[in-house]
Amino acid sequence: MSVVARERNLVAVGRAEDIPPLEGRTVTVAGRRVAVFNTEHGFRATAAFCPHRGGPLADGLVGGQSVICPLHNWRIDLDCGEVVAGGSGRVPVYPVLERDGWLYLDLGG
Amino acid sequence: MSGGAGPPGLLIVGGGIAGQSLAERARALRPQLPITILAAERRAPYDRVRLSALLAEGGDPERLRLRPDSWYEDHRVELRTGVSVAAIDRAGRAVATADGERLPYAALALATGSTALVPPIPGIDKQGVHVFRTPEDCEEILAAGRGAGRACVLGGGLLGLEAARGLVAQGVPVTVVHLMDRLMERQLDGPSAAMLARRMAELEVEVLLARDTREVVGNGRVTGLRFADGDELECDLLVVSVGIRPNVELARRAGLECERGIVVDDRLRTSDPAIWAVGECAQHRAVVYGLVAPIHEQARAAAAAIAGSACEPYAGSVPSAALKVMGVDLVAVGDAQAEGGCTVSDPGRGIYRRLVVRDGRAVGAILMGDAAGAESLQALVAAGGEVADALSALADAGRADVRDLPDEATVCSCHAVTRGAIVAAIRERGLRAPSEVHACTRAGTGCGGCRPLVARLVEAEVGDGAAEPAYLCPCRRLTREQVLAVARERGLRSASELAAACGVGRDCGACKPAVAYLVSLASHNRHEEERHARFINDRVHANIQRDGSFSVVPRIYGGVTSPAELRRIADVAEKYDVPMVKITGGQRIDLLGVRKDQLPSIWADLGMPSGFAYSKAIRTVKTCVGTEFCRFGVGDAIGLGIAMEKAWEGLHTPHKVKSAVSGCPRNCAEASVKDIGVIAVEGGWEVLVGGAAGSSVRRGDLLARAATDEEAIRVASTFLQYYRENAEYLERTYTFVERVGIEAIRAVVLDEASGEPAALRERLAIARAAVRDPWQEAVDSDEGGPFADLDESSGPALVGPPAGGARS
Numbered sequence: 059m060s061v062v063a064r065e066r067n068l069v070a071v072g073r074a075e076d077i078p079p080l081e082g083r084t085v086t087v088a089g090r091r092v093a094v095f096n097t098e099h100g101f102r103a104t105a106a107f108c109p110h111r112g113g114p115l116a117d118g119l120v121g122g123q124s125v126i127c128p129l130h131n132w133r134i135d136l137d138c139g140e141v142v143a144g145g146s147g148r149v150p151v152y153p154v155l156e157r158d159g160w161l162y163l164d165l166g167g
Numbered sequence: 168m169s170g171g172a173g174p175p176g177l178l179i180v181g182g183g184i185a186g187q188s189l190a191e192r193a194r195a196l197r198p199q200l201p202i203t204i205l206a207a208e209r210r211a212p213y214d215r216v217r218l219s220a221l222l223a224e225g226g227d228p229e230r231l232r233l234r235p236d237s238w239y240e241d242h243r244v245e246l247r248t249g250v251s252v253a254a255i256d257r258a259g260r261a262v263a264t265a266d267g268e269r270l271p272y273a274a275l276a277l278a279t280g281s282t283a284l285v286p287p288i289p290g291i292d293k294q295g296v297h298v299f300r301t302p303e304d305c306e307e308i309l310a311a312g313r314g315a316g317r318a319c320v321l322g323g324g325l326l327g328l329e330a331a332r333g334l335v336a337q338g339v340p341v342t343v344v345h346l347m348d349r350l351m352e353r354q355l356d357g358p359s360a361a362m363l364a365r366r367m368a369e370l371e372v373e374v375l376l377a378r379d380t381r382e383v384v385g386n387g388r389v390t391g392l393r394f395a396d397g398d399e400l401e402c403d404l405l406v407v408s409v410g411i412r413p414n415v416e417l418a419r420r421a422g423l424e425c426e427r428g429i430v431v432d433d434r435l436r437t438s439d440p441a442i443w444a445v446g447e448c449a450q451h452r453a454v455v456y457g458l459v460a461p462i463h464e465q466a467r468a469a470a471a472a473i474a475g476s477a478c479e480p481y482a483g484s485v486p487s488a489a490l491k492v493m494g495v496d497l498v499a500v501g502d503a504q505a506e507g508g509c510t511v512s513d514p515g516r517g518i519y520r521r522l523v524v525r526d527g528r529a530v531g532a533i534l535m536g537d538a539a540g541a542e543s544l545q546a547l548v549a550a551g552g553e554v555a556d557a558l559s560a561l562a563d564a565g566r567a568d569v570r571d572l573p574d575e576a577t578v579c580s581c582h583a584v585t586r587g588a589i590v591a592a593i594r595e596r597g598l599r600a601p602s603e604v605h606a607c608t609r610a611g612t613g614c615g616g617c618r619p620l621v622a623r624l625v626e627a628e629v630g631d632g633a634a635e636p637a638y639l640c641p642c643r644r645l646t647r648e649q650v651l652a653v654a655r656e657r658g659l660r661s662a663s664e665l666a667a668a669c670g671v672g673r674d675c676g677a678c679k680p681a682v683a684y685l686v687s688l689a690s691h692n693r694h695e696e697e698r699h700a701r702f703i704n705d706r707v708h709a710n711i712q713r714d715g716s717f718s719v720v721p722r723i724y725g726g727v728t729s730p731a732e733l734r735r736i737a738d739v740a741e742k743y744d745v746p747m748v749k750i751t752g753g754q755r756i757d758l759l760g761v762r763k764d765q766l767p768s769i770w771a772d773l774g775m776p777s778g779f780a781y782s783k784a785i786r787t788v789k790t791c792v793g794t795e796f797c798r799f800g801v802g803d804a805i806g807l808g809i810a811m812e813k814a815w816e817g818l819h820t821p822h823k824v825k826s827a828v829s830g831c832p833r834n835c836a837e838a839s840v841k842d843i844g845v846i847a848v849e850g851g852w853e854v855l856v857g858g859a860a861g862s863s864v865r866r867g868d869l870l871a872r873a874a875t876d877e878e879a880i881r882v883a884s885t886f887l888q889y890y891r892e893n894a895e896y897l898e899r900t901y902t903f904v905e906r907v908g909i910e911a912i913r914a915v916v917l918d919e920a921s922g923e924p925a926a927l928r929e930r931l932a933i934a935r936a937a938v939r940d941p942w943q944e945a946v947d948s949d950e951g952g953p954f955a956d957l958d959e960s961s962g963p964a965l966v967g968p969p970a971g972g973a974r975s
């Protein structure tokens with residue numbers, strides 16, 4: 059398994075229009091639960107669950123480039139997955155590509 | 168795709184903290200150097216230190232990750248997990264993986280770490296015996312703990328105690344069995360160890376000292392321990408934590424000089440000049456460190472040597488160990504066993520502070536119960552500082568202001584972050600909150616022990632930031648009054664319009680629910696409802712639970728229901744297999760554990776209005792039976808309660824508003840501790856406001872006496888609107904009434920001659936008229952969006968890769 063210079067592994071996950079601006083939705087891809095967000099800066103995707111106690115991130119409050127977990131208000135940066143307030147830790151982030159109204163997730167090699 | 172393409176570069180064997188730290192530091196020095204990490208574990212480098220927290224709190228091991236996938240991509244570090252190196256061909260400058268792949272290197276760094284030491288006690292291989300080293304161990308221990316009657320931890324060192332405390336947190340009775348006659352004998356002296364043992368006992372960890380375990384008994388599965396003195400102790404889970412064994416086999420087979428660890432010089436070079444070793448596998452000046460801070464120092468020196476840049480040689484580290492057990496402050500620095508120095512101790516308060524001085528120089532310290540000044544003592548010991556008067560040095564350290572800390576004092580040992588680095592980050596990047604410092608410098612993101620100090624550093628730098636007004640939006644420094652003024656003056660009707668107008672809620676979403684409330688208030692509920700601005704509960708009209716499922720609480724006015732209603736609730740509970748049906752403390756019924764996608768059909772089947780149990784809104788009006796049935800009743804509590812609930816239902820409020828009506832001063836509906844409470848007395852009602860019996864308990868203040876039901880509702884409604892218009896968002900009435908004062912509230916709310924009470928009631932009525940039941944609305948609109956997963960709304964994603972190839 060390697061990370062650098064590997065082939066992109068793009069998987070279609072749904073219609074862009076099904077995620078209204080500043081909201082998130084959960085999706086299951088290749089057995090993984092992923093949260094996809096429609097932020098002011100474009101679509102972002104992270105693992106679905108908060109690193110604190112597994113709160114559903116797609117149900118959080120989106121603003122700027124972060125989401126606030128609905129359970130205990132940890133704030134997570136959607137660009138890098140880092141917890142920036144409330145606690146510490148990280149969630150995996152996945153690149154999202156929007157093409158012809160469809161959203162594709164890059165799940166890595 | 169495997170590595171190997173391109174010129175050979177730095178090959179790191181081992182993806183632990185050491186391997187990762189080396190990769191980061193080497194990358195910083197040499198932007199073009201090809202760097203590859205070969206990691207035997209099937210997961211990306213993670214923070215082993217926080218396994219203790221994982222054991223105590225549970226959670227996803229993914230949260231321990233040191234860096235997200237994108238980091239490796241961005242920094243062009245090739246990470247190959249699940250790849251184990253089997254042999255080193257020193258002459259050919261290449262390694263062979265267990266799968267037989269051959270990978271060349273220009274420089275090789277061994278960061279193979281260590282394995283938990285398992286003593287050769289008969290029976291130690293039985294089922295139910297675990298070590299504590301990896302997330303997998305952690306999972307197994309947690310799983311085994313669930314059914315365990317008693318767990319034993321073998322070893323009373325730092326790790327053993329943390330493991331024991333973690334198990335206690337899971338509700339498992341735990342005994343720590345230690346061979347030596349005191350806990351943490353390598354870090355503590357007799358008195359501090361005894362104090363620690365007492366503290367652990369208070370935390371429900373039983374400690375057995377001086378027990379030589381001779382056998383693990385049980386038939387295939389552990390059922391107990393047998394000691395040298397013949398005593399036995401029953402347990403069905405055994406966690407072994409007696410030390411570490413550096414992983415040196417690979418190096419030894421390759422002919423590198425090894426003793427306990429792989430022998431390295433002051434540049435972390437092994438006996439082969441092209442091979443380095445860092446971390447728990449390395450032995451430097453006869454010492455193998457089992458702590459993180461030395462690893463970062465080693466990695467820094469090794470990276471410099473590999474990159475060929477100048478750097479101080481590594482001269483060894485002063486170990487500093489902190490026990491990560493909640494409720495125990497304990498830091499041991501350097502050599503704390505030697506004679507000399509001085510001790511300040513207050514056993515009654517569990518405080519023991521000792522500075523060890525040898526030949527006039529500080530060599531160690533123990534701080535128990537009060538770890539103030541640990542960083543400055545650590546810096547003093549690391550510098551081998553001269554100490555003329557140990558007692559005052561110790562006292563000074565305890566009082567030390569963070570401003571007195573030297574720049575090179577280590578604040579975060581886990582990530583080797585100095586005070587200087589933190590202060591620079593605060594100043595240069597304009598950080599204002601400890602959490603921002605955690606995020607930017609990583610200080611505080613390891614064991615978390617340094618967080619209080621980080622907070623004090625921020626405080627010292629940011630100064631009177633704490634005295635700022637309460638901002639509704641701290642990012643843009645906007646108060647409630649400012650935001651409300653913008654909304655009113657410009658007639659804005661949505662959170663987005665307000666965001667566009669003044670930036671509120673643009674940088675982070677935290678304040679959006681408050682903004683959503685203010686637009687609804689300013690427009691008397693003629694606002695445009697925007698789901699994204701509402702907390703999830705208000706988007707799906709149900710209360711989110713700890714596992715992400717939801718609860719459904721239908722409105723039951725005044726707590727009065729009917730057989731038909733109960734039957735419908737029962738039918739719904741059965742039809743949807745609702746995990747729990749509960750009578751709430753608010754006199755109604757809760758259906759708990761419902762899936763998000765089930766919500767709309769449950770509401771449709773219930774055919775009852777929402778109880779708003781999920782929202783900052785009018786909640787319950789509890790009642791007692793009152794004159795209708797009770798022999799003491801002097802007022803119709805049920806009638807008035809239901810009338811109040813119908814008058815106010817569906818209104819959003821700054822925080823939740825709970826009410827109650829009692830039919831006599833016996834107060835069976837507990838109206839004296841409600842936001843709005845009404846109690847029948849001879850000749851009418853008493854209306855109380857600002858009561859509480861939640862996290863704080865407060866008796867409501869008497870707002871007014873009312874002769875009739877109508878008058879009681881009128882006074883209560885006037886107060887309600889006054890609270891709606893004037894309280895800070897998330898300010899309950901019990902703080903609001905106390906802050907504003909009941910006299911000031913009365914002056915407005917009761918002064919009918921001024922016309923203001925009537926105006927308040929009129930605004931309340933206008934807002935109430937616009938209320939629609941959110942459940943009914945969701946059922947009518949048949950909108951699946953917010954209740955469904957993305958793949959459900961979009962249908963099966965029957966599309967291939969995007970046209971135009973795989974770019975992003």
Ligand code: SRM
Nearest residue numbers: 710711712718751752753754755780825859860861862863
């Ligand atoms: C269901 C219920 C417990 C029960 O099983 O009886 C309950 C459940 C919750 N309460 Fe409560 N409270 C319930 C009655 C109470 C009461 C008693 C009452 O209402 O008469 C109180 C004390 C009265 C008070 O509020 O002053 C009460 C004081 C709290 C508090 C502390 C408020 C405070 O500031 O003191 C919170 C936390 C908060 O609001 O921030 C809270 C928060 C919660 C939350 C909403 C926590 C949350 O945010 O997820 C719980 C939701 C559980 C769930 O998932 O459904 N709950 N809670 C009760 C629902 C009543 C209802 O029918 O609507």
Ligand SMILES: Cc1cc2nc3c(=O)[nH]c(=O)nc-3n(C[C@H](O)[C@H](O)[C@H](O)COP(=O)(O)OP(=O)(O)OC[C@H]3O[C@@H](n4cnc5c(N)ncnc54)[C@H](O)[C@@H]3O)c2cc1C
Nearest residue numbers: 181183184185207215251252279280281446447457458459
């Ligand atoms: C529960 C717990 C709590 C702790 N708490 C603290 C604390 O509070 N403070 C503190 O300072 N320290 C603490 N420590 C110690 C700290 O975690 C270790 O010192 C540190 O993680 C060691 O890092 P390392 O990279 O040297 O070794 P490791 O973490 O052991 O990493 C070595 C990696 O190399 C891999 N590897 C080995 N051989 C090969 C091979 N041939 N090919 C490929 N890969 C290989 C291994 O699989 C492993 O992933 C704690 C440790 C534990 C277990």
Ligand code: SF4
Nearest residue numbers: 712713751752861862
């Ligand atoms: S007291 Fe209330 S908030 Fe606390 S656990 Fe019980 S229901 Fe939840």
Ligand code: FES
Nearest residue numbers: 108111113127130
């Ligand atoms: S689960 Fe996300 S903050 Fe607690």
